Amino acid sequence: MISFYLNGKYHEISHLNPNTTVLEYLRLHEHQTDTKEGCGSGDCGACTIMAQRLPNHAMSDSSNSTSFYTFNSCIALLSLMDGHHLMTASYLADNPAHHPERALLHPAQQAMVDCHGSQCGFCTPGFVMSLANLYENNRMQQQQNAKQGSTNGESSYDDLSYDDIVAAISGNLCRCTGYRPIIEAGLTMGKIGQQRVADKTVAKNLTISLATDAMANNSDALLKTASLDTSNKASTIEPALAEGSRQLFIPKTVDALNQLLAVYPQATIWAGGTDLGLSITQHLVDHEVIIQLSAIDELKTWLLSHSKSSSKHDSKPLSELDKSTNNKESVQELTFGAGMTYQQMLPILEHNYPEFAALFARTASPQIRNMGTLGGNIANASPIGDLPPILLALEARIHLRHCNPNNRDIGGEEVSAKDKNNEHNQKHYVDEIIPLSEFFIDYKKTKLRAGSYIVAIHMPLMQANQHLFIHKISKRYEDDISACLVAVRIDLSADGMTIDHAKIGLGGMAAIPLLAKNCQQALLGQPLELASFEKAAKALPMDVSPLTDVRASREYRLHVVQRLLIKCGKQLIKETQTERESL
Numbered sequence: 001m002i003s004f005y006l007n008g009k010y011h012e013i014s015h016l017n018p019n020t021t022v023l024e025y026l027r028l029h030e031h032q033t034d035t036k037e038g039c040g041s042g043d044c045g046a047c048t049i050m051a052q053r054l055p056n057h058a059m060s061d062s063s064n065s066t067s068f069y070t071f072n073s074c075i076a077l078l079s080l081m082d083g084h085h086l087m088t089a090s091y092l093a094d095n096p097a098h099h100p101e102r103a104l105l106h107p108a109q110q111a112m113v114d115c116h117g118s119q120c121g122f123c124t125p126g127f128v129m130s131l132a133n134l135y136e137n138n139r140m141q142q143q144q145n146a147k148q149g150s151t152n153g154e155s156s157y158d159d160l161s162y163d164d165i166v167a168a169i170s171g172n173l174c175r176c177t178g179y180r181p182i183i184e185a186g187l188t189m190g191k192i193g194q195q196r197v198a199d200k201t202v203a204k205n206l207t208i209s210l211a212t213d214a215m216a217n218n219s220d221a222l223l224k225t226a227s228l229d230t231s232n233k234a235s236t237i238e239p240a241l242a243e244g245s246r247q248l249f250i251p252k253t254v255d256a257l258n259q260l261l262a263v264y265p266q267a268t269i270w271a272g273g274t275d276l277g278l279s280i281t282q283h284l285v286d287h288e289v290i291i292q293l294s295a296i297d298e299l300k301t302w303l304l305s306h307s308k309s310s311s312k313h314d315s316k317p318l319s320e321l322d323k324s325t326n327n328k329e330s331v332q333e334l335t336f337g338a339g340m341t342y343q344q345m346l347p348i349l350e351h352n353y354p355e356f357a358a359l360f361a362r363t364a365s366p367q368i369r370n371m372g373t374l375g376g377n378i379a380n381a382s383p384i385g386d387l388p389p390i391l392l393a394l395e396a397r398i399h400l401r402h403c404n405p406n407n408r409d410i411g412g413e414e415v416s417a418k419d420k421n422n423e424h425n426q427k428h429y430v431d432e433i434i435p436l437s438e439f440f441i442d443y444k445k446t447k448l449r450a451g452s453y454i455v456a457i458h459m460p461l462m463q464a465n466q467h468l469f470i471h472k473i474s475k476r477y478e479d480d481i482s483a484c485l486v487a488v489r490i491d492l493s494a495d496g497m498t499i500d501h502a503k504i505g506l507g508g509m510a511a512i513p514l515l516a517k518n519c520q521q522a523l524l525g526q527p528l529e530l531a532s533f534e535k536a537a538k539a540l541p542m543d544v545s546p547l548t549d550v551r552a553s554r555e556y557r558l559h560v561v562q563r564l565l566i567k568c569g570k571q572l573i574k575e576t577q578t579e580r581e582s583l
Contacts, residue, residue, distance in 0.1 A: 002082040002240050002250075005054070005208055006030065007091040013078075018241045018248030018290050019280050022073035022081060023047050026088065034090040035073060036122055038173075040281040042072040042274060043479070045172030048126035048367055049073045050087045050133050054208060067140070068206070069343075069370045070133045072171075075277025076371060077270065079241055079248050080294050085208045089125040092132055094204040104201070107192040108132040111185035114192075119176035126172045130366070131186050134160065134168040135193065136206060160190050170478040171365025237263065240292075248290040254298045257453070258428045260291050261403035265451030267291045271339060272371035274364070275380050299339030299375070299455070302348055305332050334461055338375025338399075338454040345374060352461055355468045356390055362472055363387075365479040375454040378439070381446050381512065384482050388513035389505030390470055391436050391457065393487035398439050399455040400432045400447060433458070443511035465492045465500075467575060469568040473560055475551070483552040484508040486561055488568040492528065496576050499523045499532065504565070509544045509557055516543040519565065528576065533569025537562040 001014040006026075016025075026032040026049075038046030052068050068087075095103035105113065108131035118124040138160060165186030174182060196203060237260065239247035249267075251257040261267065267289040270276060279285040293299060334352055336345060342360060346369075349357035363386045364372060377387050378398065432447075436457070439447050448454070462468060469488045474480035485508055491501035502523040504516040518539040526532035546557040 002079050004081045004083065005085040007032070007086070007088060008208070014241065015243060016078070016241050017243045017286075018077070018079065018239075018246050019286050020078045021277065021280065022049070022071075022076045022078050022086070025078045026073065032088050032090070034125055035088050036125055037074060038122065038126075040074050041278050042075045042365075042368060043173070044123065045072065045126040045130065045169075045365065045367060046123050047072055047074040048129045048172065050129050050136075050206075051081065051084045052087075052207060054083050054085060068133050068136050070130055070171075070367050071371045072274075072367045075273060075281060077248075077273055077277070077290075077292070079250065079290075079292055080273070080371075082240070082250065082295070087129075087206060089128050092128070092204070092206070104204070106132055106135075106204070107189040107196070108135050108185070110192050111189035112182070115181045115185040115188055117177060117182040117185040123172060123174045123176075127169055127174065127182055130169050130172050131165070131189060134164065134186070135189050138190075139193065139203075160187065162187065167361065168366065171367045246286065246288055248292060250292045250295050252295050254296060254455075257291065257293070257296060258401070258403050261451045261453065262428050264289050264291065265403065269293065269379075269453055271373040271376035272341060274368045274372040274376070275382065276376070293339050293373075293375075293453075296339060299337040300344065301337045302340065302345075303335040303456075305335070332461060334459050336374050336457050336459070338373065338378075338456055340374050342369035342372050342374075353394075353459075353468065355470050356394075359386060359390070359470050359472060362474070362478055362480075368479075374457060378436075378457070379446065379448060379454055381440055381444050383443065383511055383513065384485075384508045385513065386472065386482060386485060386507065388436070388440070389485050389507035390487040391459065392505035392513060392515050393468065393489040393503045394459050394462075395489075395503060396436045396460075397433055397458040398436045399458065400434070400439075401429050401453055401455050402432065402449065403429045403451040403453075431455070437515055440512035440514070463491075465494070465496070466490070467492070467572055469571055471564045471567065473552075473564075481551065482508045484546075484557050484561055486564045486568070488565065490523070490568075490572055492576070496580070497528055499526050499528060502536075506544060506561065508551070509546045509561065514544065516540060518542040528573060530566070530569050530573065533566050537565040540565070 001012055003010070003012045005011070020029075023035060023037055026035050027037065035049055036046040038044035048070050050068050050070055089109070092106035092109060093103045094106075106128075108128050111131070112118055112124065112128060117127065142159075162183065165183050168186065169179075169182065193203070237249065240250045241248040249260055249264075251260055261269075268276070268287045268291070270290050270292045271294070279287075334348070336348075342363065346357055346360055349360070360369065363369065374387065377385050378391075434447065441447065467490045469490075470486070472485045473483045475483070484506070487505040487507075489503045490499055492498065493500050502520045504519050505513065506516055507513050516539075519536045522536040522539045523532060526535070540558060540562050546552075546554045548554045552560075
């Protein structure tokens with residue numbers, strides 16, 4: 001059974017097709033037609049709704065239990081909303097008598113009216129939800145600051161910038177009004193909210209602070225069923241949702257996931273589903289068995305490895321980020337759990353890989369970044385995924401787990417000695433840690449097989465002599481698929497005059513993300529001069545022969561990437577010159 005709130009009303013569901021999306025449930029089951037269906041692929045944002053994790057629910061993320069977030073309801077499974085409060089546009093207004101003429105519109109709604117931000121109205125609910133989400137999170141932050149005394153006891157909601165508004169609506173498309181009046185509405189909603197504060201107009205509280213007893217009991221029951229006994233196979237495992245032969249499981253622990261995959265090795269593993277959701281909406285696939293990873297906190301942690309003890313790992317929640325990065329010299333490797341979303345990864349990347357973090361503003365949309373996971377992006381094996389080329393350049397390693405009841409030999413580069421000696425682990429899984437460059441085999445083919453999943457990604461931290469450059473080419477600056485993406489990591493010698501090591505990751509250039517090995521080899525031992533990068537760029541046709549498709553031609557891709565490699569050389573030369581001058 002799953003449980004959640006929808007527009008303030010509590011729901012419990014157990015008998016439902018596990019393939020049901022949030023949008024389908026809203027429109028067809030609850031007749032909440034204020035949420036629109038546009039592209040059905042998570043691109044246009046018309047279906048955007050807002051959610052909040054309930055703090056007392058077992059599935060809630062305590063580090064993010066109070067904030068609101070948006071997502072595309074057209075591709076999100078309803079089961080992902082277990083333990084959440086879902087809000088649509090009709091819920092935002094304070095209208096207890098259901099009379100529009102007496103409604104107090106939400107500042108985001110009122111601003112759209114005042115600024116004429118809507119014409120056909122089809123995209124409007126999505127824009128309203130994105131703006132309201134920004135407004136509410138800003139309001140909560142201001143109230144928190146006021147309680148802490150940082151604003152002299154006064155809250156101010158009128159401090160959102162132009163860039164804040166543009167970033168918030170970057171996942172919403174409009175083809176009628178144009179963005180000027182919508183951006184004006186975003187800038188105006190803070191003034192409306194501030195005026196209501198001055199007038200002492202009571203704002204509607206969208207937050208449900210406590211989960212109900214029924215929801216808490218449901219969570220406890222699900223936690224008990226997470227302790228599985230595979231000796232009785234499927235008869236002992238209770239799905240969260242079921243209809244006919246179709247079942248959906250929500251394990252709460254990694255051990256429960258391992259045992260489920262031993263029983264259902266052919267199950268569809270579902271993380272954020274930001275690409276997998278298209279299998280339902282675009283290809284009309286009806287998955288028989290789904291194992292959903294959203295409730296496994298063990299897959300959402302990040303770790304730092306310290307040089308004093310390579311076997312020691314300290315697990316750090318996001319709230320302790322500053323404490324964990326004060327002594328970077330003792331840190332060798334950063335590990336991200338495969339279940340971490342883009343948004344959860346962002347603050348850690350900003351501290352350790354600022355160039356990597358800067359790309360996130362151009363990766364997908366806020367709605368997708370709130371749901372999409374690191375492991376899902378890699379397992380999807382898309383040739384135009386933004387993350388794999390960067391991870392390749394960073395020489396990341398991938399931790400795979402093969403849940404194998406027959407205990408067949410996996411034959412990986414590294415199998416944990418602990419697993420070999422652990423009889424329980426031998427029954428259920430074998431771990432394998434390999435370079436990410438070995439993970440991708442062919443188009444949509446990887447080292448994953450039935451019963452396998454990604455546990456984590458290990459990324460060496462950047463050293464003082466290492467420099468990272470990332471360039472993405474796409475038709476739209478935000479929320480667009482890459483025509484090509486280049487990630488270049490250069491290691492310089494101690495004197496900074498020679499290239500000791502080079503890694504060049506390419507995306508959108510072949511059937512899989514790959515390393516430009518000939519280009520890399522051409523740079524080794526070369527002086528830090530522009531001519532070295534010009535020579536390396538000429539080796540690109542030996543590494544890859546791109547296809548021509550709707551995004552770009554083969555010739556364009558080759559030419560652009562060659563010029564980008566040279567650009568990286570110019571950036572590196574300028575960077576090192578600046579560093580020398582500052583000494």
